[in-house]
Amino acid sequence: MNAPHLSRRSLLLQGSALVVGFSLAGRNAAAQTFAPVATNGFAKPVAPDQVDSFLALGADGRATIFSGKVDLGTGIRTAMAQIAAEELDLPIDRVTVVQGDTALTPDQGPTYGSLSIQKGGVEIRQAAATARIRLVQLASERLGVPANGLVTENGTVRPKAGGQGITYAELVKDGRLDLKVDPAVATKDPAAFALVGKSVARLDIPEKMTGRFTYMQDYRVPGMVHARVVRPPAIGATLESLDETSVAHIPGLIQVVRQGNFLAIVAEKEWAAVKAAGQIKAVWSKWEGLPEQDKLWQHVRSTKVTKDDVTSSTGDAEAALGQTARTLEASYDFAIHTHGSIGPSCAIAEFKDGLLTCWTASQMTHALRKQLAAMTGLAPESVRCIYVEGSGCYGRNGHEDAAGDAALLARVVGRPVRVQWSRADEHGWDPKGPPTLIDLKAGLDAQGNVAAWVSQFHVPEGAAGNVPLVAADLAGLPHETAMAPGNVIQNSALPYAFPNVRTVCHRLASTPFRPSWIRTPGRMQNTFANEAFLDECAAAAGADPLEYRLRALKDPRGIEVLRRISEIAQWQARPSPAKEDASGDVLRGRGLSYVKYELNRTYVAGVAEVEVNRRTGQVRVPRFFVAQDCGQIINPDGVRNQLDGNIIQTVSRVLMEEVTFDRGAVTSLDWASYPILTFPDVPVVVTALIDRPTEKPWGAGEPSAAIVPAAVSNAIFDATGARLRSVPFTPAKVKAALQGT
Known part of the structure; x- marks a missing residue:
């Protein structure tokens, strides 16, 4: 129901x-x-x-x-x-x-x-x-x-x-x-x-x-009208003038609503609202507050650090580095991502007798209730949020913002208002997964073991909480202003028993876009750097990547999940890269990755198989193996659904997804400029579940995504000898890395 x-x-x-x-x-x-x-x-x-x-x-x-x-x-x-x-x-x-x-x-x-x-x-x-x-x-x-x-x-x-x-x-x-x-x-x-x-x-x-499911985008309430929000051409632009008569001729127009820099059209029919939003004459100020995209990582490094979170400290890592037989050093980065929900965000709101009802695909209806109450000045008890599943929602995307749009407009026009975002709204205005930059150093002893490990993560300030609603911000209404990118410091610390370790997260005072959670926030980026750099250490030591991890791992459940992945992937012990015939255009390799999620639950190990076309730089992931221990399993088929979704979606993020922008706004506003994986390139996902009926159940919705970037990077190295340290692994980056080998 x-x-x-x-x-x-x-x-x-x-x-x-x-x-x-x-x-x-x-x-x-x-x-x-x-x-x-x-x-x-x-x-x-x-x-x-x-x-x-x-x-x-x-x-x-x-x-x-x-x-x-x-x-x-x-x-x-x-x-x-x-x-x-x-x-x-x-x-x-x-x-x-x-x-x-x-x-x-x-x-x-x-x-x-x-x-x-x-x-x-x-x-x-x-x-x-x-x-x-x-x-x-x-x-x-x-x-x-x-x-x-x-x-x-x-x-x-x-x-x-x-x-x-x-x-x-x-x-x-x-x-x-x-x-x-x-x-x-x-x-x-x-x-x-x-x-x-x-x-x-x-x-x-x-x-x-059978096409009978009612998504939020399909939902209707009696007496409902439609609205489109007219977004500023630049994120920080202000509305200087408006000619309402420019759309007065459109049949079914109900009202042009302006509040501060919030501008919207309300009409009887959706198409009328769409037409009016495209034709209304509005003059906006210029704004160029974003960094230059090709200097993003310099911008991240120069951003003010508000505090340092030391997420692990064992021994004296800095001193130990100077005493090791060999030192390795690398930097990894992970691009800004948008949610890219297949169905753009949608919500319906109705004000009646001083009460606000909102139908929403929000994953946080109780928190949204408080946000809408603050935005409208109502008591929380005067706001009811009702969940309707959306076509596309993971992480905090635009659904809450659509709800804010609808609430503002419903109060003005006195009728139930449906706000349907466009594709450009979704890509341009949903909050983003923030950029992540990681610097790592490792010292190896004479046997090639990691004797010292030092890492520094450049991540936004904030913790899990409400992301400010864009409607409240544009309209100048009360709203929360703190960044809330999620608990992005998790999995910066390592699951391995190295003798000297220091991991530090530099919390940045700002980030280019409103930051939000996108599936596996922080844990994915941090695990990518840790597991790919550990693979660099294994290669430098001439060791098999699986054996290298097992010798440094003391957790029996972690060891079991690694043993299980080696079985289903038929892992053959050898160092990377592979010593295979490289005469053809397509090179093949496999890469391993492991995580203990947040170091306290859900163990996952994965092996990616890749094909790299060294002529075009194109990377394919035809198969991905994943083994998971999430404690007591409720529905094995449901967990496999989660694993399939995580692997497929994250392969897409790793190979091709990246927000592009100029000095004023996002420019990747459609599927051509922000491509995602299509059906012909969806990998076959082979899974192994370790069920522990007498243990507590742990989550399966995020952990398996964390292992994908490093597994793919390690597989590309195994195939080509080139190390990819910057997500996404686009053809241009792959070709540049191959030229450097």
Whole structure:
């Protein structure tokens, strides 16, 4: 069930539910706020410590699960249903998941960081297990059978010895189970799992395959009108004059809206808004505040450093460098990336009776609610954000900004407003993955082992949080101004047991564009530099890259995942580069990479196979092998979906994606100027999953992306002897590197 279709009426029709009330005491009594959504006369709670915030049991024997984490197309909704059905002993087809509705779901934090299952799923599991235990207690009272003599099965509590049972619906029909989640609750024994750990068909795929799925871009509300925002020609340009009469002739025009530097057209039909936005006469100031693109890395190096984060310090790395038999030194860089969502961002907003409702594909509806409240001056309780899956969303792209556009316009025109971004809007105005620059040094001892390692990462200041909304910025409305590029210092430290290590992240005061999270933020860039430079060390030592890693790794689970990748990729031990016949145009190689994500969860190892055309510089990745240990696996098929998506998308990012810009704005505004991987070049992805049913579940949404850049770089070196240290690995860069070998 898509969250927007869940009304009070539909909840009431489900019958009795596990619900508790909450109070808004202490707020201004005259403030307009959304009434608590009711089920069977009780308010639907959203407090994260309440069982009833996470689930409701209906009179029809179905369960509704309320998840603050949302499915961005990664299969999380199916996994959440599996977790809940498992703990409640229900068939999965009797479980419905409602996602990301701030009036119905608890705030479990944004859907990022591969935390949907690790955090959100665990919370739902605890709530469901707490509810099941309470249901058994109620059944014990009703049946006169001790709780340890009862068993739950198919939505019923029955005596183990046999006899008549009682359904969950019967147990709760007379009232509510007002109880808190027990974080120490005994969840089901993994040995008894019937659903968790099994591949379950994804709930969303049938409608997506048949074209019946309603994406945010397809969503409609009654009385809706359409808007297009007219963007400044340069990011910092100001609107100096406007001729509204230049579009007065367009049929269906409702209003030209200007607030500060925010300019938009609202019309009855979408095409009318598009035409008016293209024809309106507006004069903008000039602005050239961006650095020259061909001097980007000089700009990064010259940017003010606000602080240094020392992410690891073992021994005396600087002193040890001067005592080693051999020293290596290199710099790596990773370009600015845009999200490139296939479906440009979209949102609908409606102001009614002083309340704001926003339908959005935001991966952070609860945080967006606060941003829209700040932007409009409303109380957060007066804003409701309802999640509708978007066609293209990972990392913080433009969906929140489209919501800000729609909220501003809906308030002005007094009707529901749909804002659909164009491709140029999406590429030009979504927040970007910031540029990353890394300097590394390593000292090798007489046996070729790493005796000292020193690395310096040039990354933006900030941490995970809200990215300022572009509408609020242009209109001069209240908004958050701090950068929030994500926790980009993660995986700068190494998973290897080197005797002398120092890793430092220089936090930069500014970055050219609004920074945001793009899948595996920081972890990808940092792992790229670490794993590619480690490969340089192995080559200098004349060692096999796999054996070189194993000798420096002490973590048994990390060793196991490396052993597993060597099996599925049929790794043949030898130093790189390969000593093969190089008479043809196409050279072939393989490269290895490894990560322990954030050094505390999810182990991944990968091997890329590449083909390099030394005449054209073109690189292909025909096959990619990946082995992953993410602890307890909920849905193996869903995890494989994640691995496929991560590898394919990151191969695209590594080989061809890069934001281009002039001194005023982004210039890569379409798929011609910002190409992505197309179907003929999609690699075959071969996976191996290491399931640990008795362990905690960890995330699978990001970690496997982190290994791709280094694996591809190492494979190119293996094929050609040329080292690629600058993402993307474009034909021009490859040819230049080949000329230097």
